[in-house]
Amino acid sequence: MASFHPCSSLSESLCFRGSPRVFSTAAQQRSTGDECGPEDPHDEPKHPLSDCAIKHKAIKLEEQVRDLTERYRKALADSENVRRRTQKFVEDAKLFGIQSFCRDLVEVADILEKTTESAAEEAEPSNPNPTLKKIYEGLSLIEAKLQSVFAKHGLQKMNPVGGKYDPYDHEIVCHVPAEGMQPGTIALVTQDGYKLHGRTIRHALVGVAVESQE
Numbered sequence: 001m002a003s004f005h006p007c008s009s010l011s012e013s014l015c016f017r018g019s020p021r022v023f024s025t026a027a028q029q030r031s032t033g034d035e036c037g038p039e040d041p042h043d044e045p046k047h048p049l050s051d052c053a054i055k056h057k058a059i060k061l062e063e064q065v066r067d068l069t070e071r072y073r074k075a076l077a078d079s080e081n082v083r084r085r086t087q088k089f090v091e092d093a094k095l096f097g098i099q100s101f102c103r104d105l106v107e108v109a110d111i112l113e114k115t116t117e118s119a120a121e122e123a124e125p126s127n128p129n130p131t132l133k134k135i136y137e138g139l140s141l142i143e144a145k146l147q148s149v150f151a152k153h154g155l156q157k158m159n160p161v162g163g164k165y166d167p168y169d170h171e172i173v174c175h176v177p178a179e180g181m182q183p184g185t186i187a188l189v190t191q192d193g194y195k196l197h198g199r200t201i202r203h204a205l206v207g208v209a210v211e212s213q214e
Contacts, residue, residue, distance in 0.1 A: 095197045106194050158193040158204045160186045171203040178209035185209045
């Protein structure tokens with residue numbers, strides 16, 4: 001027959017009653033240990049910059065701002081210059097795009113002018129031929145209309161007689177004695193010059209007055 005040990009039963013009872021407390025304390029320690037684990041190195045407080053470092057950094061930022069501002073202004077100026085040049089190029093293309101055509105057309109005007117002058121000599125009052133008179137009148141009308149069309153498109157004939165010689169507008173082909181004219185003055189024109197919107201497209205062939213040498 002087994003013997004009964006009260007102390008043994010009491011000891012086991014106390015062990016079982018104390019176990020939850022032991023387990024609970026261990027769990028709490030583990031939980032507290034997880035919450036209070038090693039700190040994140042990123043959360044460490046940073047050392048504040050010194051006043052000298054802050055001032056140095058501010059100076060560098062100001063220099064960068066000035067540099068960027070200067071670059072921006074230069075870019076704006078360059079852009080404006082390009083826009084103006086492009087606009088000028090387009091305007092010149094509109095005005096002087098017919099320059100080559102005008103050069104060819106003024107040669108036709110020369111022929112028409114000479115033909116009209118010849119018809120005028122033949123259609124004198126002493127010549128009773130009415131046909132020549134009508135031809136002259138028709139040529140005169142054509143010449144006047146042609147000059148009107150020229151003026152409409154900015155093409156104008158030069159009238160340099162009596163004016164000063166200008167190498168940008170005139171080409172000297174001869175010299176004539178200065179009879180009642182200042183030396184260097186244009187005395188005659190052998191071929192008319194033309195300008196397109198103020199730009200010379202054909203120089204006038206002129207004779208310049210010079211002092212006569214005895």
